[in-house]
Amino acid sequence: DVKVTQSSRYLVKRTGEKVFLECVQDMDHENMFWYRQDPGLGLRLIYFSYDVKMKEKGDIPEGYSVSREKKERFSLILESASTNQTSMYLCASTEGGDSYEQYFGPGTRLTVT
């Protein structure tokens, strides 16, 4: 079974803090993704990566950065957390190429106060 794990299920941070969300997949997948999910807005793609040390902006990259130093690990960084970044964050991976199946982690519910 493919497993995508995320470092925290729930996280509470203060405005202005630097926040790290970690994601690890165990199936040697090429591609990894970070989404945020909000009521009424659905899944929105923040950043994705097709290979180690590569990153591509998604639809809403502002206020976020990412790091992919190893194939299995993809980190999302909030440089200076703001209250409008309170959301559910979901990491996903795919095998590569034209794969239609994304494997999602359980999500991190981040609250910024």
Add this chain to the structure above:
Amino acid sequence: QKEVEQDPGPLSVPEGAIVSLNCTYSNSAFQYFMWYRQYSRKGPELLMYTYSSGNKEDGRFTAQVDKSSKYISLFIRDSQPSDSATYLCASRDDKIIFGKGTRLHILP
């Protein structure tokens, strides 16, 4: 216009009823069409996929694509309370594009 449109619901139906979930899409180049299911406090999981037009059946679930009208459907027969979840339709060009999801409640 978002490329995959989906009514957010919620949709409430009695147990045993047939459920119909629908999406429309705008890009005629889409070839793969997927349905993901997301239980509360979990990540989405792939439920079914179809390639191009036609039907695909898996147990109580049938996925249907009509490329002429750019319409995607998921039918659930003999619905169960355990089917209560959010259902996201999706397609792909260079990356997967998700609809916003429809919340479904099956009432016991």
